[in-house]
Amino acid sequence: MSTESGGMSIELLGPLSVRINHVPVMPAAAKPRQVLAMLALNAGRVVTVSTLIEELWGDQPPPSALTTLQTYILDLRKRMAAAMGPGMDPKRVLRTRHFGYLLDAQDAQIDIEEFGKLAVAGRARAEAGDYRGTAELLSCALALWRGPALVDVRKGRVLELEVTALEESRLAVLSRRIEADLVLGRHADILGELTALAARHPLNENFSAQLITALYRTGHTARALQAFHRLRSSLVDELGIEPSAQLQRLQQAVLSRDPSLDAA
Numbered sequence: 001m002s003t004e005s006g007g008m009s010i011e012l013l014g015p016l017s018v019r020i021n022h023v024p025v026m027p028a029a030a031k032p033r034q035v036l037a038m039l040a041l042n043a044g045r046v047v048t049v050s051t052l053i054e055e056l057w058g059d060q061p062p063p064s065a066l067t068t069l070q071t072y073i074l075d076l077r078k079r080m081a082a083a084m085g086p087g088m089d090p091k092r093v094l095r096t097r098h099f100g101y102l103l104d105a106q107d108a109q110i111d112i113e114e115f116g117k118l119a120v121a122g123r124a125r126a127e128a129g130d131y132r133g134t135a136e137l138l139s140c141a142l143a144l145w146r147g148p149a150l151v152d153v154r155k156g157r158v159l160e161l162e163v164t165a166l167e168e169s170r171l172a173v174l175s176r177r178i179e180a181d182l183v184l185g186r187h188a189d190i191l192g193e194l195t196a197l198a199a200r201h202p203l204n205e206n207f208s209a210q211l212i213t214a215l216y217r218t219g220h221t222a223r224a225l226q227a228f229h230r231l232r233s234s235l236v237d238e239l240g241i242e243p244s245a246q247l248q249r250l251q252q253a254v255l256s257r258d259p260s261l262d263a264a
Helices: 030-041 049-057 065-084 111-127 131-143 157-183 191-200 205-217 221-239 245-255
Strands: 008-011 017-020 046-048 094-097 100-103
Touching: 017 065, 030 049, 030 065, 030 100, 030 157, 046 049, 049 065, 049 100, 049 157, 065 094, 111 131, 111 157, 131 157, 157 191, 157 205, 191 205, 191 221, 205 221, 205 245, 221 245
Parallel strands: none
Antiparallel strands: 008 017, 046 100, 094 100
């Protein structure tokens, strides 16, 4: 880990945590935390002043917006300097760049980067037909989440979009891990998890399809058909659309007790 960054760790998949030498550098006030979250989320990349101002104040920044932002940056550097110790320059960690700022987190431990690496590795195992390895790697990726991303940070429209994208990635990884578990014949083990997921995400066709499959394979044919009709009602009521052709084929396969639905 870079000595300039003093041994940095960044956690965004849950409450925000930025530490140098194991010392937290998070401010308590809402807007400085937003600034730190933006910089940490984009570690190694320049975040422009205009983007930071948009995140903090939207379309109506005060006349003092630039000065206030500079005050927040100064406060963050003071916190970093205290954590880094004597002789270390916080400006080499929180760098000023043309039109913006950059958090130099070279060699830092960053949970979203680890999540991404595990997700890619898990997908590669699935493509190679190693579903046990897929399930293990993706379970490790999901274990990095300590709650909703940046759960303790106020979010403007920029952070809101970033957090939404992270949540979509989490759900995609979760769906892929469940698919691997189904291939491995673990349908009974994940039935409770799938029931809760389908209830929390009533418009998510992947979770409903996986729930229907797990219910059918555990001998709950009637409940599997009920799950299909709940999904259909939600889609029709909320969006005015029917389930996808894939889901309708799954329903027909349940009705006809198609052998292709049986566990491998």
